[in-house]
Amino acid sequence: MRQSQLFTKTRKQAPSDEEAKNAQLLIRAGYVHKQMAGVYAYLPLGLRVVENIKKIVREEMNKVGGEEMIMTSLQPKELWESTGRWDDANVDVWFKSKLKNGADVGFGWSHEEPITDMMKQFIASYRDLPVYAYQFQTKLRNELRAKSGIMRGREFVMKDLYSYTKDEAAHKEFYEKMTAAYLKVFERVGLGDRTYLTFASGGAFTQFSHEFQTITDIGEDTIYVSKEKEIAINKEVLTDEVMAQLGVSRDELEEVKSIEVGNIFSFGDVKSKQMGLMYKDESGEEKPVILGSYGIGITRLMGTLVEIFADDKGLVWPEAVAPFMVHLLLLTPDDEATKAYADALYEDLQKAGVDVLYDDRSNRAGEKLADADLIGIPARVVIGKNTIEAGKIESTYRRTGQTNLVSREELIAFASGAQKAHHG
Protein backbone atom coordinates (compact mmCIF):
# COMPACT_ATOMS: atom_id res chain seq x y z
CA MET A 1 0.00 0.00 0.00
CA ARG A 2 1.13 3.50 -0.80
CA GLN A 3 1.47 5.57 2.34
CA SER A 4 0.31 8.68 0.49
CA GLN A 5 -3.10 7.01 0.33
CA LEU A 6 -3.31 6.08 4.00
CA PHE A 7 -5.78 8.46 5.60
CA THR A 8 -4.13 8.11 8.98
CA LYS A 9 -1.32 10.38 10.09
CA THR A 10 1.30 10.08 12.73
CA ARG A 11 1.49 12.52 15.59
CA LYS A 12 4.48 13.82 17.45
CA GLN A 13 2.66 14.18 20.72
CA ALA A 14 0.75 11.64 22.71
CA PRO A 15 -2.86 12.52 23.51
CA SER A 16 -3.24 14.03 26.97
CA ASP A 17 -6.04 11.67 27.93
CA GLU A 18 -4.05 8.48 27.53
CA GLU A 19 -1.62 7.17 30.07
CA ALA A 20 -1.06 3.64 28.81
CA LYS A 21 1.89 3.14 26.51
CA ASN A 22 -0.10 0.93 24.16
CA ALA A 23 -2.79 3.56 23.61
CA GLN A 24 -0.33 6.43 23.28
CA LEU A 25 1.73 4.68 20.64
CA LEU A 26 -1.15 3.14 18.74
CA ILE A 27 -2.85 6.53 18.52
CA ARG A 28 0.35 8.39 17.64
CA ALA A 29 1.14 5.89 14.90
CA GLY A 30 -2.39 5.97 13.51
CA TYR A 31 -3.42 2.38 14.32
CA VAL A 32 -6.44 3.15 16.46
CA HIS A 33 -8.86 5.98 17.19
CA LYS A 34 -10.34 6.50 20.59
CA GLN A 35 -14.09 6.88 20.27
CA MET A 36 -14.75 7.18 23.99
CA ALA A 37 -13.28 5.80 27.20
CA GLY A 38 -12.46 2.15 26.67
CA VAL A 39 -13.80 2.11 23.10
CA TYR A 40 -11.39 2.13 20.20
CA ALA A 41 -11.79 2.03 16.43
CA TYR A 42 -9.23 0.02 14.48
CA LEU A 43 -7.84 1.94 11.52
CA PRO A 44 -6.26 0.37 8.43
CA LEU A 45 -2.91 -0.37 10.07
CA GLY A 46 -4.49 -1.53 13.32
CA LEU A 47 -6.98 -3.74 11.57
CA ARG A 48 -4.18 -5.50 9.69
CA VAL A 49 -2.58 -6.39 13.01
CA VAL A 50 -5.88 -7.62 14.42
CA GLU A 51 -6.46 -9.72 11.33
CA ASN A 52 -2.98 -11.20 11.49
CA ILE A 53 -3.50 -12.21 15.10
CA LYS A 54 -6.89 -13.68 14.20
CA LYS A 55 -5.34 -15.63 11.36
CA ILE A 56 -2.87 -17.31 13.69
CA VAL A 57 -5.57 -18.10 16.22
CA ARG A 58 -7.89 -19.36 13.49
CA GLU A 59 -5.25 -21.72 12.15
CA GLU A 60 -4.58 -23.20 15.57
CA MET A 61 -8.27 -23.54 16.38
CA ASN A 62 -8.95 -25.27 13.08
CA LYS A 63 -6.08 -27.68 13.72
CA VAL A 64 -7.79 -29.02 16.83
CA GLY A 65 -11.12 -29.36 15.06
CA GLY A 66 -12.67 -25.96 15.77
CA GLU A 67 -15.48 -24.81 13.50
CA GLU A 68 -15.78 -21.08 13.03
CA MET A 69 -19.15 -19.35 13.23
CA ILE A 70 -20.47 -16.12 14.66
CA MET A 71 -23.12 -15.54 17.29
CA THR A 72 -25.15 -12.37 17.82
CA SER A 73 -24.55 -9.28 19.88
CA LEU A 74 -28.21 -8.88 20.78
CA GLN A 75 -29.29 -11.52 23.25
CA PRO A 76 -32.64 -12.30 24.88
CA LYS A 77 -33.03 -11.97 28.64
CA GLU A 78 -34.60 -15.40 29.10
CA LEU A 79 -31.46 -17.29 28.18
CA TRP A 80 -29.50 -15.62 30.91
CA GLU A 81 -32.23 -15.90 33.49
CA SER A 82 -32.04 -19.65 33.14
CA THR A 83 -28.54 -19.59 34.59
CA GLY A 84 -29.01 -16.68 36.97
CA ARG A 85 -26.69 -14.41 35.06
CA TRP A 86 -29.16 -11.76 33.88
CA ASP A 87 -29.34 -10.15 37.32
CA ASP A 88 -27.04 -7.16 37.70
CA ALA A 89 -26.24 -8.38 41.17
CA ASN A 90 -24.51 -11.39 39.60
CA VAL A 91 -23.13 -9.89 36.40
CA ASP A 92 -22.22 -6.23 36.69
CA VAL A 93 -20.99 -5.61 33.14
CA TRP A 94 -24.29 -5.86 31.25
CA PHE A 95 -25.38 -3.33 28.69
CA LYS A 96 -29.15 -3.75 28.49
CA SER A 97 -31.86 -2.30 26.31
CA LYS A 98 -35.43 -3.00 25.22
CA LEU A 99 -37.08 -3.84 21.94
CA LYS A 100 -39.93 -1.62 20.71
CA ASN A 101 -42.37 -4.21 22.04
CA GLY A 102 -40.85 -3.90 25.50
CA ALA A 103 -38.86 -7.13 25.52
CA ASP A 104 -35.55 -7.00 27.37
CA VAL A 105 -32.36 -7.61 25.45
CA GLY A 106 -28.75 -7.60 26.52
CA PHE A 107 -25.63 -6.88 24.51
CA GLY A 108 -23.28 -9.82 24.48
CA TRP A 109 -20.56 -9.62 27.10
CA SER A 110 -20.15 -13.40 26.72
CA HIS A 111 -21.76 -16.05 24.57
CA GLU A 112 -21.86 -19.22 26.65
CA GLU A 113 -25.61 -19.15 27.21
CA PRO A 114 -26.67 -18.27 23.64
CA ILE A 115 -24.44 -20.84 22.01
CA THR A 116 -25.31 -23.54 24.49
CA ASP A 117 -29.00 -22.84 23.94
CA MET A 118 -28.48 -22.97 20.20
CA MET A 119 -26.71 -26.31 20.49
CA LYS A 120 -29.92 -27.84 21.78
CA GLN A 121 -31.02 -27.69 18.13
CA PHE A 122 -28.03 -29.65 16.95
CA ILE A 123 -27.03 -31.99 19.74
CA ALA A 124 -29.38 -34.82 20.61
CA SER A 125 -27.28 -37.96 20.34
CA TYR A 126 -23.79 -39.15 21.21
CA ARG A 127 -23.42 -39.30 17.43
CA ASP A 128 -23.58 -35.48 17.34
CA LEU A 129 -20.65 -35.10 19.70
CA PRO A 130 -18.17 -33.65 20.03
CA VAL A 131 -18.73 -30.09 18.82
CA TYR A 132 -16.02 -27.44 18.98
CA ALA A 133 -17.49 -24.12 17.87
CA TYR A 134 -15.71 -20.80 17.95
CA GLN A 135 -16.02 -17.21 16.89
CA PHE A 136 -14.24 -13.90 16.84
CA GLN A 137 -16.70 -11.59 18.45
CA THR A 138 -16.87 -8.03 19.69
CA LYS A 139 -17.69 -8.27 23.37
CA LEU A 140 -19.53 -5.40 25.02
CA ARG A 141 -18.90 -4.94 28.70
CA ASN A 142 -20.05 -2.05 30.83
CA GLU A 143 -16.89 -1.85 32.87
CA LEU A 144 -17.01 0.54 35.78
CA ARG A 145 -13.64 1.81 34.83
CA ALA A 146 -11.92 1.41 31.50
CA LYS A 147 -8.16 1.58 31.73
CA SER A 148 -4.86 0.60 30.20
CA GLY A 149 -5.77 1.59 26.64
CA ILE A 150 -6.89 -1.34 24.54
CA MET A 151 -5.96 -3.78 27.30
CA ARG A 152 -9.22 -3.37 29.14
CA GLY A 153 -11.97 -1.71 27.20
CA ARG A 154 -15.74 -1.69 27.12
CA GLU A 155 -15.70 -3.08 23.60
CA PHE A 156 -13.08 -5.54 22.47
CA VAL A 157 -12.49 -8.49 20.20
CA MET A 158 -12.28 -11.93 21.71
CA LYS A 159 -11.96 -15.38 20.28
CA ASP A 160 -14.15 -17.74 22.23
CA LEU A 161 -14.46 -21.44 21.62
CA TYR A 162 -16.92 -23.76 23.30
CA SER A 163 -16.46 -27.50 23.50
CA TYR A 164 -19.35 -29.92 23.81
CA THR A 165 -18.26 -33.45 24.65
CA LYS A 166 -19.98 -36.59 25.84
CA ASP A 167 -18.05 -37.21 29.03
CA GLU A 168 -15.24 -36.04 31.27
CA ALA A 169 -12.63 -38.19 29.55
CA ALA A 170 -13.39 -36.73 26.14
CA HIS A 171 -13.47 -33.28 27.66
CA LYS A 172 -10.12 -33.70 29.35
CA GLU A 173 -8.53 -34.91 26.16
CA PHE A 174 -9.74 -31.88 24.24
CA TYR A 175 -8.86 -29.53 27.10
CA GLU A 176 -5.28 -30.69 26.89
CA LYS A 177 -5.22 -30.23 23.15
CA MET A 178 -6.48 -26.71 23.61
CA THR A 179 -3.83 -26.00 26.23
CA ALA A 180 -1.19 -26.95 23.68
CA ALA A 181 -2.93 -24.97 20.93
CA TYR A 182 -2.98 -21.88 23.12
CA LEU A 183 0.69 -22.17 23.95
CA LYS A 184 1.34 -22.50 20.23
CA VAL A 185 -0.61 -19.29 19.52
CA PHE A 186 1.38 -17.32 22.08
CA GLU A 187 4.60 -18.75 20.74
CA ARG A 188 3.68 -17.75 17.18
CA VAL A 189 2.88 -14.15 18.08
CA GLY A 190 6.23 -13.86 19.82
CA LEU A 191 5.24 -14.16 23.46
CA GLY A 192 6.18 -17.80 23.95
CA ASP A 193 9.09 -17.21 26.28
CA ARG A 194 7.12 -15.10 28.71
CA THR A 195 3.65 -16.62 28.65
CA TYR A 196 2.83 -19.22 31.27
CA LEU A 197 0.08 -21.70 31.78
CA THR A 198 -1.28 -20.51 35.09
CA PHE A 199 -3.45 -22.28 37.61
CA ALA A 200 -6.31 -20.04 38.67
CA SER A 201 -9.63 -20.24 40.43
CA GLY A 202 -12.03 -22.73 38.92
CA GLY A 203 -15.03 -21.03 40.47
CA ALA A 204 -18.08 -23.14 41.14
CA PHE A 205 -17.33 -25.71 38.48
CA THR A 206 -13.87 -27.17 39.00
CA GLN A 207 -10.93 -26.71 41.30
CA PHE A 208 -8.85 -24.86 38.73
CA SER A 209 -9.29 -22.93 35.58
CA HIS A 210 -6.23 -22.19 33.49
CA GLU A 211 -5.05 -18.79 32.48
CA PHE A 212 -2.35 -17.86 30.03
CA GLN A 213 -0.45 -15.09 31.69
CA THR A 214 2.16 -12.99 29.93
CA ILE A 215 4.76 -11.47 32.18
CA THR A 216 4.75 -7.67 31.93
CA ASP A 217 4.83 -4.83 34.41
CA ILE A 218 1.63 -3.32 33.05
CA GLY A 219 -0.22 -6.49 34.03
CA GLU A 220 -3.05 -6.39 36.54
CA ASP A 221 -2.44 -9.86 37.89
CA THR A 222 0.15 -11.24 40.22
CA ILE A 223 1.34 -14.74 39.55
CA TYR A 224 4.00 -17.06 40.94
CA VAL A 225 6.11 -18.60 38.23
CA SER A 226 8.30 -21.64 38.10
CA LYS A 227 10.31 -21.00 34.95
CA GLU A 228 11.92 -24.40 35.22
CA LYS A 229 8.64 -26.30 35.36
CA GLU A 230 6.96 -23.86 32.96
CA ILE A 231 3.91 -23.34 35.09
CA ALA A 232 2.56 -20.55 37.22
CA ILE A 233 0.02 -20.11 39.97
CA ASN A 234 -2.24 -17.12 40.26
CA LYS A 235 -1.86 -15.34 43.58
CA GLU A 236 -5.59 -15.77 44.18
CA VAL A 237 -5.20 -19.53 44.64
CA LEU A 238 -1.68 -19.76 46.04
CA THR A 239 -1.83 -21.92 49.17
CA ASP A 240 0.41 -24.59 50.68
CA GLU A 241 -2.14 -27.17 49.62
CA VAL A 242 -2.14 -26.04 46.00
CA MET A 243 1.66 -25.91 45.84
CA ALA A 244 1.85 -29.44 47.20
CA GLN A 245 -0.73 -30.61 44.72
CA LEU A 246 1.17 -29.11 41.80
CA GLY A 247 4.51 -30.36 43.08
CA VAL A 248 6.21 -27.02 43.54
CA SER A 249 7.70 -25.32 46.57
CA ARG A 250 7.46 -21.65 47.45
CA ASP A 251 11.25 -21.29 47.05
CA GLU A 252 11.18 -22.02 43.33
CA LEU A 253 8.33 -19.62 42.64
CA GLU A 254 9.01 -16.08 41.54
CA GLU A 255 6.40 -13.36 42.03
CA VAL A 256 5.75 -11.32 38.87
CA LYS A 257 3.14 -9.00 37.39
CA SER A 258 1.34 -10.38 34.37
CA ILE A 259 -1.52 -9.84 31.96
CA GLU A 260 -4.10 -12.51 31.26
CA VAL A 261 -4.13 -13.08 27.51
CA GLY A 262 -6.09 -16.31 27.50
CA ASN A 263 -8.29 -18.36 29.76
CA ILE A 264 -9.72 -21.85 29.51
CA PHE A 265 -12.09 -23.52 31.91
CA SER A 266 -14.44 -26.39 32.44
CA PHE A 267 -18.12 -26.03 33.19
CA GLY A 268 -18.65 -29.74 33.69
CA ASP A 269 -22.32 -30.54 33.31
CA VAL A 270 -23.64 -27.68 35.42
CA LYS A 271 -24.60 -25.30 32.64
CA SER A 272 -25.96 -28.09 30.45
CA LYS A 273 -28.26 -29.18 33.25
CA GLN A 274 -29.37 -25.60 33.90
CA MET A 275 -30.15 -25.04 30.24
CA GLY A 276 -31.32 -28.52 29.32
CA LEU A 277 -28.59 -29.49 26.86
CA MET A 278 -28.84 -33.28 27.00
CA TYR A 279 -28.00 -36.16 24.68
CA LYS A 280 -28.80 -39.85 24.45
CA ASP A 281 -25.81 -42.14 24.87
CA GLU A 282 -25.24 -45.51 23.20
CA SER A 283 -27.59 -47.24 25.61
CA GLY A 284 -30.37 -44.70 25.20
CA GLU A 285 -29.73 -43.03 28.53
CA GLU A 286 -30.13 -39.24 28.68
CA LYS A 287 -27.02 -37.41 29.85
CA PRO A 288 -25.89 -33.81 30.16
CA VAL A 289 -23.31 -32.58 27.68
CA ILE A 290 -19.95 -31.61 29.16
CA LEU A 291 -19.03 -28.01 28.40
CA GLY A 292 -15.72 -26.18 28.20
CA SER A 293 -14.97 -22.57 27.34
CA TYR A 294 -11.77 -21.15 25.87
CA GLY A 295 -11.03 -17.45 25.35
CA ILE A 296 -8.25 -15.35 23.89
CA GLY A 297 -8.47 -11.57 24.04
CA ILE A 298 -7.42 -10.65 20.51
CA THR A 299 -7.20 -6.90 21.00
CA ARG A 300 -5.73 -7.30 24.46
CA LEU A 301 -3.07 -9.50 22.90
CA MET A 302 -2.32 -6.70 20.45
CA GLY A 303 -1.93 -4.27 23.35
CA THR A 304 0.32 -6.71 25.14
CA LEU A 305 2.59 -6.96 22.10
CA VAL A 306 2.88 -3.17 22.07
CA GLU A 307 3.68 -2.98 25.76
CA ILE A 308 6.36 -5.63 25.54
CA PHE A 309 8.12 -4.87 22.26
CA ALA A 310 7.81 -1.10 21.80
CA ASP A 311 10.89 1.00 22.46
CA ASP A 312 11.55 4.70 22.90
CA LYS A 313 11.17 5.33 19.17
CA GLY A 314 7.81 3.67 18.79
CA LEU A 315 6.10 0.42 17.99
CA VAL A 316 7.97 -2.78 17.22
CA TRP A 317 5.92 -5.61 15.73
CA PRO A 318 6.89 -9.25 15.58
CA GLU A 319 6.91 -10.42 11.95
CA ALA A 320 3.94 -12.71 12.49
CA VAL A 321 1.50 -9.90 13.29
CA ALA A 322 3.09 -6.84 11.68
CA PRO A 323 0.73 -4.90 9.40
CA PHE A 324 3.36 -5.05 6.66
CA MET A 325 6.58 -7.00 6.34
CA VAL A 326 8.54 -4.24 4.62
CA HIS A 327 8.40 -0.48 4.93
CA LEU A 328 9.83 0.95 1.72
CA LEU A 329 10.98 4.54 2.09
CA LEU A 330 11.63 6.79 -0.87
CA LEU A 331 13.74 9.56 0.61
CA THR A 332 14.22 11.65 -2.51
CA PRO A 333 10.85 11.70 -4.28
CA ASP A 334 11.79 14.63 -6.51
CA ASP A 335 14.64 12.76 -8.12
CA GLU A 336 13.07 10.99 -11.12
CA ALA A 337 15.56 8.17 -11.41
CA THR A 338 15.35 7.32 -7.73
CA LYS A 339 11.58 7.46 -7.75
CA ALA A 340 11.40 5.15 -10.77
CA TYR A 341 13.73 2.73 -9.00
CA ALA A 342 11.62 2.71 -5.84
CA ASP A 343 8.34 2.40 -7.78
CA ALA A 344 9.71 -0.64 -9.61
CA LEU A 345 10.99 -2.19 -6.38
CA TYR A 346 7.57 -1.66 -4.80
CA GLU A 347 5.92 -3.49 -7.69
CA ASP A 348 8.42 -6.33 -7.65
CA LEU A 349 8.14 -6.87 -3.90
CA GLN A 350 4.39 -7.08 -4.23
CA LYS A 351 4.70 -9.51 -7.11
CA ALA A 352 6.89 -11.65 -4.86
CA GLY A 353 4.02 -11.75 -2.37
CA VAL A 354 5.53 -9.34 0.15
CA ASP A 355 3.24 -6.98 2.09
CA VAL A 356 4.83 -3.58 1.56
CA LEU A 357 3.99 -0.17 2.89
CA TYR A 358 5.54 2.26 0.42
CA ASP A 359 6.26 5.72 1.78
CA ASP A 360 5.95 7.65 -1.46
CA ARG A 361 4.99 10.89 0.27
CA SER A 362 6.81 14.13 -0.43
CA ASN A 363 7.78 14.60 3.21
CA ARG A 364 11.29 15.20 4.46
CA ALA A 365 13.62 12.28 4.88
CA GLY A 366 13.85 12.81 8.62
CA GLU A 367 10.11 12.68 9.01
CA LYS A 368 9.84 9.49 7.02
CA LEU A 369 12.54 7.81 9.04
CA ALA A 370 10.97 8.89 12.30
CA ASP A 371 7.54 7.75 11.10
CA ALA A 372 8.96 4.39 10.09
CA ASP A 373 10.37 3.92 13.58
CA LEU A 374 7.03 4.91 15.11
CA ILE A 375 4.98 2.61 12.88
CA GLY A 376 7.27 -0.29 13.67
CA ILE A 377 7.23 -2.46 10.55
CA PRO A 378 9.92 -5.19 10.89
CA ALA A 379 12.11 -4.33 7.90
CA ARG A 380 12.80 -0.81 6.72
CA VAL A 381 14.17 -0.43 3.21
CA VAL A 382 15.51 2.99 2.33
CA ILE A 383 15.88 4.22 -1.24
CA GLY A 384 17.67 7.48 -2.00
CA LYS A 385 20.11 8.83 -4.54
CA ASN A 386 22.94 7.13 -2.67
CA THR A 387 21.26 3.78 -3.13
CA ILE A 388 21.37 3.92 -6.88
CA GLU A 389 24.93 5.19 -6.95
CA ALA A 390 26.13 2.43 -4.64
CA GLY A 391 24.06 -0.29 -6.32
CA LYS A 392 23.14 -1.66 -2.89
CA ILE A 393 19.93 -1.36 -0.95
CA GLU A 394 19.87 -0.45 2.70
CA SER A 395 17.69 -2.70 4.83
CA THR A 396 17.31 -2.11 8.55
CA TYR A 397 15.64 -4.31 11.15
CA ARG A 398 13.36 -2.29 13.33
CA ARG A 399 13.90 -4.45 16.36
CA THR A 400 17.68 -4.46 16.43
CA GLY A 401 18.46 -1.38 14.37
CA GLN A 402 20.92 -3.46 12.41
CA THR A 403 21.46 -2.40 8.79
CA ASN A 404 22.48 -4.61 5.89
CA LEU A 405 23.46 -3.60 2.39
CA VAL A 406 22.05 -6.07 -0.10
CA SER A 407 21.45 -6.39 -3.80
CA ARG A 408 17.98 -5.92 -5.22
CA GLU A 409 17.63 -9.65 -5.88
CA GLU A 410 18.77 -10.59 -2.39
CA LEU A 411 16.30 -8.18 -0.87
CA ILE A 412 13.32 -9.53 -2.80
CA ALA A 413 14.30 -13.13 -2.10
CA PHE A 414 14.78 -12.47 1.58
CA ALA A 415 11.58 -10.48 2.04
CA SER A 416 9.61 -13.07 0.15
CA GLY A 417 11.07 -15.79 2.35
CA ALA A 418 10.20 -13.92 5.54
CA GLN A 419 6.68 -13.28 4.28
CA LYS A 420 6.14 -16.97 3.53
CA ALA A 421 7.62 -18.06 6.84
CA HIS A 422 5.29 -15.87 8.85
CA HIS A 423 2.22 -15.55 6.70
CA GLY A 424 2.47 -18.51 4.34
Next chain:
RNA sequence: CGGGCUGUAGUAUACCGGUAGUACGCGUCCAUGGGGUGGAUGUAGACCGGGUUCGAUUCCCGGCAGCCCGACCA
Protein backbone atom coordinates in the same frame (compact mmCIF):
# COMPACT_ATOMS: atom_id res chain seq x y z
C1' C B 1 -19.05 1.83 43.05
C1' G B 2 -15.71 4.96 46.90
C1' G B 3 -11.76 8.74 46.59
C1' G B 4 -8.87 12.47 43.82
C1' C B 5 -8.02 15.55 39.56
C1' U B 6 -9.05 17.85 34.76
C1' G B 7 -12.06 20.12 30.56
C1' U B 8 -8.81 26.43 26.16
C1' A B 9 -7.88 25.76 17.88
C1' G B 10 -7.31 19.18 14.65
C1' U B 11 -3.10 17.97 18.54
C1' A B 12 -0.10 19.57 22.84
C1' U B 13 -0.06 23.63 26.04
C1' A B 14 0.12 29.26 28.31
C1' C B 15 -2.04 33.54 30.48
C1' C B 16 -6.15 36.24 32.31
C1' G B 17 -12.67 38.97 36.26
C1' G B 18 -12.19 43.50 30.80
C1' U B 19 -13.54 37.60 25.17
C1' A B 20 -7.06 34.58 24.42
C1' G B 21 -0.67 33.52 23.29
C1' U B 22 2.87 29.73 21.73
C1' A B 23 4.35 25.07 19.27
C1' C B 24 2.93 21.17 16.01
C1' G B 25 -0.70 20.31 12.15
C1' C B 26 -3.25 22.26 7.84
C1' G B 27 -3.01 26.19 3.29
C1' U B 28 0.27 29.44 0.22
C1' C B 29 5.32 31.18 -1.13
C1' C B 30 10.87 31.11 -1.01
C1' A B 31 15.11 28.42 0.29
C1' U B 32 16.48 23.32 1.57
C1' G B 33 16.53 17.93 0.54
C1' G B 34 19.41 10.95 4.35
C1' G B 35 17.02 11.63 11.23
C1' G B 36 10.73 15.49 12.66
C1' U B 37 15.17 21.79 8.05
C1' G B 38 15.02 27.45 7.96
C1' G B 39 12.07 31.79 6.88
C1' A B 40 7.47 34.55 5.41
C1' U B 41 2.25 34.46 5.57
C1' G B 42 -2.65 32.57 6.30
C1' U B 43 -6.22 29.18 8.95
C1' A B 44 -8.53 27.64 13.40
C1' G B 45 -10.20 27.69 20.00
C1' A B 46 -12.59 28.73 26.00
C1' C B 47 -17.60 21.25 26.98
C1' C B 48 -23.05 22.43 28.09
C1' G B 49 -26.68 24.96 31.32
C1' G B 50 -27.58 28.19 35.41
C1' G B 51 -25.76 31.79 39.15
C1' U B 52 -22.62 36.03 41.06
C1' U B 53 -20.92 40.54 38.45
C1' C B 54 -21.22 46.62 34.91
C1' G B 55 -18.61 42.55 32.52
C1' A B 56 -17.25 35.28 33.21
C1' U B 57 -13.07 31.53 29.30
C1' U B 58 -11.54 32.83 34.41
C1' C B 59 -15.34 32.68 40.51
C1' C B 60 -19.73 29.44 42.36
C1' C B 61 -23.52 25.45 41.44
C1' G B 62 -25.44 21.53 38.34
C1' G B 63 -24.87 18.42 34.11
C1' C B 64 -21.82 15.96 30.63
C1' A B 65 -17.04 14.15 29.29
C1' G B 66 -12.05 12.45 30.33
C1' C B 67 -7.88 10.78 33.44
C1' C B 68 -5.66 8.63 37.93
C1' C B 69 -5.85 5.52 42.73
C1' G B 70 -8.80 1.80 45.00
C1' A B 71 -12.71 -1.87 44.58
C1' C B 72 -14.44 -5.07 40.65
C1' C B 73 -12.66 -8.19 36.60
C1' A B 74 -15.99 -16.95 34.53
